[in-house]
Amino acid sequence: MTYINLVTAAAFLILCCFAQSVISFSFVSVSSFQCRQAPAGQLHKITPMANHARNCQDDNTERNNNSGPLENLCSTCLLACELMTPLIASIYDELILTSSSSTGSDGVKKTKKDNSAFTIADGTVQRLLIKCLFSNLAFRDIVGEEDEGEEEEDGIDDNWWYQVQGLTIPKHLQPLVDSTGIQIESLAKNLLVSNSNESYYSKLTVFIDPIDGTREFSIGKGEQCSICIGFADEHGKAIAGVVYRPLSKPSPTWVAGAKREDYAAHNFEEEEEHSTTGAVLSTNGSISKFVESLIAELDVPRIKAGGAGNKMMMLLQQSISVANKEEVSKTHCGHLYIQDRGVSRWDTCAAEACLDAFGGQLLKLTDFLQDEEDGYYTYLASKTNLDFVPNTANLTKYNSNLQDLPSPAQKAQDVCQVKAYSNLAGLVAFGKEFNTQEGRKYLRDAIRKAAANNAPSLD
16 A cells, blocks of 8 residues: 555544544644644634534444545544634734724725624635535535636736735734635545545535624624534435634534434533523514514523524533433423524525434424424525515515515515525424424424414515
């Protein structure tokens, strides 16, 4: 065997060891993938990852090298997220520092046309994933939240790598961007390109939300943000995903899953005892009359939290905690994430796949109300919205394709009026404890009663 083949085999063995089903294992060091030295003091300490679970396997014997292509993808994405954590933390610190200074933080964040937040972390993380991690893989398509025109790369400015949607990465962070990119390129070369799954990956569409919960990230609530990387098959079904919270304390937390390969993994830090009472997870901001009615109908508390990926992780953590308590009534002790206002495909692709892997579901609210068992969103690249239903959703500044702001309560009558990746049918997300005939009926009855009092906004 040649030296190159030995290196390739060793790298693949590292990945398989990372993905093995054992109670606790050590993460491979950042320095293993470092092609050049990062700035002093900016390397992130890699902590051991625990609770790497695999469904339908009761013993803790080591797995062999037969991890599937989706598990391979998820494990590699987790490694990439870990490598990006020091950079994300540094940008977050920069945001907090400049926000409190007299000069403000206009150089590292801005407000987009739809009034949503954007920071250099959003653009940089997406670019590292697409240009460094996935650049040598021929996926069917890659869809990222941050629309980056080719003119940035093709421009005459040699520093285009440090320009993200009109913002410039501060000079003192640029070496860390470079070293992170080198590490991720090496990771991709060793762990993705070296395997034989390219033909399978060519059927997949990738949906990326580089910083889900940007608003929280930009105002000092970074623990609520996450990196969401989802993979959908040729039919547009979410089949694998990773949701990674880089700024969790004391260290990052994550979930990953691919139901088709019986793969479900998580790392939640040990925290205080979780409540045995379920709750509805909602945005930090205002909620609709429908959600207010639903909370009253369910007679559960409301927990405010930012980011769809973060709320899904909170839901799963509660679901896992409830499953481990034999003395409680499991059906009504899980958290719920039920939303009648719009999010987008990149918010939900990874979350849906992870919930599916852990026995839960994420479905369209409108389909769930109508007893449709497979009311999933379609995750494919498209110029038009593949789940559009005329005269159902209300147009807003977030989902509208119109030049002018839509008038209040204006229904979308034509698919050309809405953005291609807006989720226009609401969502219902629940854990394994609700995914039974009894549990689904309980939820559907409550949602129908709430809807009778206040119809879902679907905006």
